[in-house]
Each structure stands twice: as structure tokens, then as C-alpha cells.
Amino acid sequence: xxxxxxxxxxxxxxxxxxxxxxxxxxxxxxxxxxxxxxxxxxxxxxxxxxxxxxxxxxxxxxxxxxxxxxxxxxxxxxxxxxxxxxxxxxxxxxxxxxxxxxxxxxxxxxxxxxxxxxxxxxxxxxxxxxxxxxxxxxxxxxxxxxxxxxxxxxxxxxxxxxxxxxxxxxxxxxxxxxxxxxxxxxxxxxxxxxxxxxxxxxxxxxxxxxxxxxxxxxxxxxxxxxxxxxxxxxxxxxxxxxxxxxxxxxxxxxxxxxxxxxxxxxxxxxxxxxxxxxxxxxxxxxxxx
Numbered sequence: 001x002x003x004x005x006x007x008x009x010x011x012x013x014x015x016x017x018x019x020x021x022x023x024x025x026x027x028x029x030x031x032x033x034x035x036x037x038x039x040x041x042x043x044x045x046x047x048x049x050x051x052x053x054x055x056x057x058x059x060x061x062x063x064x065x066x067x068x069x070x071x072x073x074x075x076x077x078x079x080x081x082x083x084x085x086x087x088x089x090x091x092x093x094x095x096x097x098x099x100x101x102x103x104x105x106x107x108x109x110x111x112x113x114x115x116x117x118x119x120x121x122x123x124x125x126x127x128x129x130x131x132x133x134x135x136x137x138x139x140x141x142x143x144x145x146x147x148x149x150x151x152x153x154x155x156x157x158x159x160x161x162x163x164x165x166x167x168x169x170x171x172x173x174x175x176x177x178x179x180x181x182x183x184x185x186x187x188x189x190x191x192x193x194x195x196x197x198x199x200x201x202x203x204x205x206x207x208x209x210x211x212x213x214x215x216x217x218x219x220x221x222x223x224x225x226x227x228x229x230x231x232x233x234x235x236x237x238x239x240x241x242x243x244x245x246x247x248x249x250x251x252x253x254x255x256x257x258x259x260x261x262x263x264x265x266x267x268x269x270x271x272x273x274x275x276x277x278x279x280x281x282x283x284x285x286x287x288x289x
Contacts, residue, residue, distance in 0.1 A: 081116060162185060
């Protein structure tokens with residue numbers, strides 16, 4: 001049965017998650033939002049790290065060469081630049097507003113190092129699981145600079161950067177991943193505006209507030225305010241409504257189709273069984289990546 005966005009079942013905020021301070025790589029200070037005790041994962045999302053600092057000592061050491069197998073890493077930069085380099089000869093710089101969608105597949109060794117010695121470095125890394133039958137696919141990349149990511153401007157001035165998925169207005173992002181059918185939007189709203197967007201009913205979804213506060217409905221038919229760096233887990237449903245009150249706001253809206261498969265983690269490897277994780281470690285140590 002077809003429904004319009006106005007008559008669709010609303011999605012509400014069921015939980016608000018606070019990120020926890022963490023250190024990764026060679027000492028990069030960041031905030032771990034998904035992949036921490038309060039939110040170990042939201043299928044198919046395994047991890048969400050946010051980094052934001054204008055202090056070089058917080059980020060300058062970067063992420064020296066390290067392996068991955070069995071999932072995808074999605075790096076989205078808001079400010080500053082990161083240089084990516086891997087053992088297959090791929091190298092590039094992710095600049096402000098750019099996206100790198102890396103499918104690690106059967107295995108890759110890469111580094112992510114700041115392409116700057118001072119100034120603000122801000123962005124996100126999201127890990128997305130791969131289904132069992134695709135965990136050993138060949139590694140690949142989808143990389144797009146800021147000018148290649150569509151910017152949708154709505155009638156009220158709301159701006160939506162569409163990284164992947166298709167909005168209710170028909171704008172489609174450049175990244176394609178049919179295995180999890182992700183939606184990844186970066187939304188800017190002026191004070192006093194309301195944003196409504198369709199989300200596939202099958203998908204798990206969340207919002208992450210970059211600049212707030214934003215107001216959303218809760219499952220108890222009340223409202224909740226989410227502030228900067230709050231993650232809001234969304235209920236099932238077909239559309240989301242978010243409001244900006246006295247301030248301009250910015251937030252991410254991310255959704256993906258759950259895989260509903262066993263998850264076995266071992267540091268940089270995410271497989272379906274402990275035996276597969278152990279095999280990944282052995283393959284890496286023997287130079288099989």
C-alpha cells in the first residue's frame with residue numbers, strides 16, 4: 001500500500017546516547033558514540049566515532065597502517081583533511097565536505113593521517129557491517145569530494161547534503177551500496193524550521209547532532225531536545241520530523257538495512273564467527289592482506 005510522507009507512520013526518538021571519550025590510532029582523541037557499552041551496535045552500524053579538535057596534539061599522530069576485514073569504513077570530513085594510503089597502491093586526500101566509503105572486504109591495510117599540522121580537524125568515521133557472503137569481496141572505494149555531493153535546497157531554505165540514498169524530494173547521493181541500502185544525509189536548518197524525511201520502514205536509523213539543539217518526538221508522544229553530540233536512536237516507522245527552535249541546527253540522519261546475522265569482533269576485524277576472526281589475524285600476520 002502506498003502512503004504519502006504526511007500519512008506515514010512517524011519515527012520517534014527511543015533513546016538518547018551520549019558519546020564517551022576514547023583514544024584510537026596513535027593517540028587521536030575522539031568521541032565514541034556507537035561501539036561503546038551503552039550502544040555496542042545498531043545493526044548494520046558497528047561503530048561511530050566523532051572527532052573535533054583544533055589542538056594538533058589531539059590528532060597529529062593520526063592512524064598509522066592498520067588492517068580491516070569484513071566491513072566498510074565511511075569517513076566524512078567537515079573540516080580539515082586526512083590522507084589515506086593503503087597497501088594496494090591507493091592514495092588520496094579526503095578534504096572538507098568529502099566522503100570516503102571504503103569496502104574493506106577480504107582485507108586491506110591502510111593509514112589515515114592528518115594532512116595538516118594545525119587548525120580544526122572535524123569529522124566522523126562510521127563502520128557498516130557486510131553480510132557473510134560478501135565479507136571476502138575484493139576491497140574497493142567510493143570517494144567523492146564536496147563538490148560532487150548533491151546539495152538539496154528545500155522551499156524553506158533547509159539544505160540537505162545527500163551522500164547516499166534518495167530523499168523524499170528525489171535527490172540521490174553518489175555512493176551506492178545495495179547490500180545495506182544506506183541513507184546518509186547532512187542537514188542544515190534555520191531557526192524555526194521543521195524537517196520531515198522518509199526513511200525505509202525496514203531500516204534502523206539514528207540522528208547525530210552537530211549543532212543543536214533539535215527537537216524530536218518521543219515514543220510516549222512527548223518531545224525531547226537533543227544537543228550537540230547527542231545520538232538519537234529512532235523507532236521503526238516511515239518518516240521522521242525534526243524541528244529547530246531558536247537556533248540554526250545541523251545534524252546527520254543515517255539509516256541502513258539490518259543484516260540480522262551473528263557478529264564476531266576482533267579489533268579491526270568483524271566476521272560472523274570467532275574462528276573467522278582468528279583466521280583474519282592469521283592471514284594478516286602471514287602477509288595475506
